[in-house]
Amino acid sequence: EAQVTQNPRYLITVTGKKLTVTCSQNMNHEYMSWYRQDPGLGLRQIYYSMNVEVTDKGDVPEGYKVSRKEKRNFPLILESPSPNQTSLYFCASRQGVRAFFGQGTRLTVV
Amino acid sequence: QKEVEQNSGPLSVPEGAIASLNCTYSDRVSQSFFWYRQYSGKSPELIMSIYSNGDKEDGRFTAQLNKASQYVSLLIRDSQPSDSATYLCAVSSTDKLIFGTGTRLQVFP
Numbered sequence A: 001e002a003q004v005t006q007n008p009r010y011l012i013t014v015t016g017k018k019l020t021v022t023c024s025q026n027m028n029h030e031y032m033s034w035y036r037q038d039p040g041l042g043l044r045q046i047y048y049s050m051n052v053e054v055t056d057k058g059d060v061p062e063g064y065k066v067s068r069k070e071k072r073n074f075p076l077i078l079e080s081p082s083p084n085q086t087s088l089y090f091c092a093s094r095q096g097v098r099a100f101f102g103q104g105t106r107l108t109v110v
Numbered sequence B: 001q002k003e004v005e006q007n008s009g010p011l012s013v014p015e016g017a018i019a020s021l022n023c024t025y026s027d028r029v030s031q032s033f034f035w036y037r038q039y040s041g042k043s044p045e046l047i048m049s050i051y052s053n054g055d056k057e058d059g060r061f062t063a064q065l066n067k068a069s070q071y072v073s074l075l076i077r078d079s080q081p082s083d084s085a086t087y088l089c090a091v092s093s094t095d096k097l098i099f100g101t102g103t104r105l106q107v108f109p
Helices: none
Strands: A004-007 A010-013 A019-025 A031-038 A042-051 A054-057 A076-078 A087-095 A098-101 A105-109 B011-014 B019-025 B032-038 B045-050 B054-058 B061-066 B071-076 B085-093 B096-099 B103-108
Touching: A004 A087, A010 A019, A019 A031, A019 A087, A019 A105, A042 B096, A098 B045, B011 B019, B019 B032, B019 B085, B019 B103, B032 B061, B032 B071, B045 B054, B045 B061, B045 B071, B071 B085
Parallel strands: A010 A105, B011 B103
Antiparallel strands: A004 A019, A019 A076, A031 A042, A031 A087, A042 A054, A087 A098, A087 A105, B019 B071, B032 B045, B032 B085, B054 B061, B061 B071, B085 B096, B085 B103
């Protein structure tokens, strides 16, 4: 089954404790991206990657890092999480302009 | 001005009615237009795509595009309570896919 898989689905952490949200796709898509979704602000792109070893900033990259060492995986790294990074996060991969989303990760930073 | 604008709603319609959802965009070079449905706490799911002016129908859904007016809409015929969700308009130009904030639709029995 074609899918984008994120883990974990839910995470509560404390300020400053590094964390990684994993994302994996099995569709051989070159383009992958991370979004955060907040009430009233919609989906905002954090980072994207057009291919292996190629990453670029989206609209809200501050406080986040990504890596793309292989085509199927695109982890999101928060080196020092802060409460304003509490949000619902989605990973997506794209075939052309059509995006496929993971199940989402609800992150709470206290 | 936001790049993709939608009325946040909620839009409330009775079961069986036509729900009309609207979206405007600012980038004239946009080429591809999408409607995603998102249930609360779930991931967005693509329901319609449209690339040229006019109407595109798929079951109970019709997408309408007017590039001159920079306007795209989604009609849902015979609305069902299961259609209650947030509908996201997305617009693509070059490599970017930009989402509106979504319109919440409520279909009441």
